[in-house]
Amino acid sequence: MTGAIENGDWPVFGWVDDIRPALAEAVAAGKQATLATLYKVAGSAPRGPGAQMLFTREPNGDIAATGYFSGDCIEGDVASHAAQVLDDGQPRTLHYGNGSPWIDIRLRCGGALFVMVERIEPDEEAVHDLLRHARERRSCIWNSDGLTRAVSEGAGPLLGVREDPVHLARRYDPPRRLIVSGGDPGALAAAQLGALGQFETILVRPQGPQQPAPFAVSQYLREAPAAAIARLGVDRWTAYLGATHEDEHDLGGCLAALRGGAGYVGMIGAKSRARGRLAALEALGATKDELSRLHLSPGIVGLGKSPWEVATGIIAEIMQALNPARERA
Template sequence: MTTLAAGEDLPLGGEIAHADWPEFGWIDDVRPSLADAMAAGRPAALATLFKVEGSAPRGPGAQMLFTAGANGTVAASGYFSGDCIEGDVAHHAAQVLAVGQPRRLHYGMGSPWIDLRLRCGGALHVLLERVLPESPAVQALLRHAAERRSCTWISDGESQETSESAGPLLALTAEPFRIARRYDPPRRLIVSGGDPGALAAARLGAMAQFETILLRPGGPHAPPPFPVAQYVREEPAEALARLKVDRWTAYLGATHEDHHDLGGCLAALRGGAGYVGMIGARSRAPARRAALEAAGASPEELARLQLSPGVPGLGKSPWEVATGIIAEIMQALNPAHERA
C-alpha cells in the first residue's frame, strides 16, 4: 500500500452527495451508518485519521464512512477538516470501493502536492480501507456496539480484526503499518419527564447524536413528536434496571416528582452511569440527598449526583436550561484525555 497525496490518481465520480449542505459532518460515530450499509449488503470505505501534525480540527481517531450512491456519488458520514479535504477523500473512497485496494492519503504540510491547502496549516494522514458485509471483523465491531462493550479495530488496510481489548483511542505502528482504533459503546442519554424542559433536553440530545431514550411514567401512548431511540412509559427505576446503564450513559430526572426521579437517580448511580442529574430548585436538594441516603446511596455515589444540573447564567427557558445540561453531559461522558 502506497501513500498518495491530494489529487493523485483520482477516479471518475466520487462526489459527496448533498455536499453543498454538509450535514454528514455532524455524525461523529460512523457505526450506525456502517451497520446500515452492512445490512443492505453494500461495501463501505472506512477512512481513519491516523496522524495529525500541527493544528487540525480533528484529532487522530476521527473517522469518515463512504458508501456508493447514485450517479457516481458517495454517501458520507463524519468529517476531518471542515470542508478542506472531504471532497478529495470521497474521490479516493470511490476508488477503494471499486477495486478494494487500501490507500494512505497525506494532506497539507509536508505533502509535495499543494493543490489542496489546509486552512489550519497542519498535516493530516488518512487510511482508507474497504470493509465488506461478510467480514468477521465488521460483524464483531457492530456486535460489540449493540452489546455496549468496548473493543478495538486493528487494521493495516488489508487485514482487519476486532479485539476485545480497549487501549487508547488510536495507536499507530509505523513499520509494519498498522492502526488500532478503540470503539466505546455509543453515548446514551436517558431523560425521564414530559414537560417542556425534559422534551428540550431529549430533543437536543437526539440532535447531538446521543442514543436518546425518553421515559414518561404513564405517559401518552403516542410517541414524542421528534425522533428518539426509544420511548417508554415505565417507572424510571424499572426501565433503568431493564436497559442497564454504564459509564457511557447519562440519566436526567426531570419529572419533578421525587417518587419517579429519586428511584431513577438511585438506579443510575448504582449502575455506574457517567452522569446523573435531577432538575429541581436548589432548596429541594438537601431533602432529596437525604432521601437517597436513606435509600442506601453511598457517599461516593451521592458525590456524583448533580441536583442543580446545567451551566449557570444561560437563562431559564427550556432550551437554555437544556443546552447547559447537554453541555455538562458531554463533558462528563468524554474521557479527560480526549477533551483537549
C-alpha cells in the same frame, strides 16, 4: 467513477461522529464501504487522530459520506480516493498539508493530516464483531493494516499507530446514551437536544401519553424510571437526567443510575430541595460516594432559564462528562 459527495453543498454528513450506524446500514444493504481514519495530525486541525469517515456509493455513482476531518478542506478529495478504493480494494494512505504531494489542496489551519482509507466488505467477520460489540455495549479494538482486519476485546488509547507500513488499533466504546425521565418542556428540550447531539436518546415518561414524542428518539417508554433503568442497564457511557419533578420517580431513577455506574446522573429541581433529596437518597441506601456523583440543579450557570437554555447547559455538561478524552483506560 465519480467521487462527488452526495449533497456536498450542505455537508450535514459531518454532524455524525460515530460511523457505526452508517456501517450497520451498509452491511444490512449488502454494500461495500470505505473507511477513512485520520491517524496522524501535525500542527492544528479541527479533528484529532482517531476521527473517521465512512463512504458508500449511491446508485447514481455519487459517494454518500458520514463524518468529517477538516471542515471542507479535504473531504472531497478523500471521497475521490474512497471511490477508487471501492473499485480496486487497495488501501491508500493520504497526506494533506505541509509536505504533501498535493500542493493545490490547502489546509486553512496549517499543519498536516494523514489518513488511511480501506475497503470494508459487508460479510467481514471483523465488521460484524464491531457492530456486535456496539449492540452489547462493550468496548473493543479495531485492528487493521488496510487489508486485513480483526476486532479484539479490551480498552486502551483511542488510537494506536504503527507506521511503515501503517497499522491502526482504534478503540470503539459503546454509543453514548441519554435517558431522560419527564414530560415538561425542559425535559423534552433536553431529550431533543440529546438526540440532535447524536446520543442514543431514551425518553421515559411514567404513564405518559400513548402517542410517541413529537420528535425522534431511540425509544419512548411509559414506565417508572427505576424500572426502565433496571431493564435497560446503564454504564459509564450512559447519562441519566431525572426531570419528572416527582421524587417518587426522580429519586428512584437517580439511585438506580448511580448504583449501575452511569457516567452522569442529574436531577432537575430547585436548590432548596437539594438537602431533602440527598437525605431521602441516603435513607434509601445511597452511599457517600454515590451521592458525590449526583448533579443536583445540573447544567451551566448563567445561560438563562428558558427550557432550551437550561437544556443546552445540561447537555453540555453531559457531553463533557462522557467525553472519551476523559477516559483513563
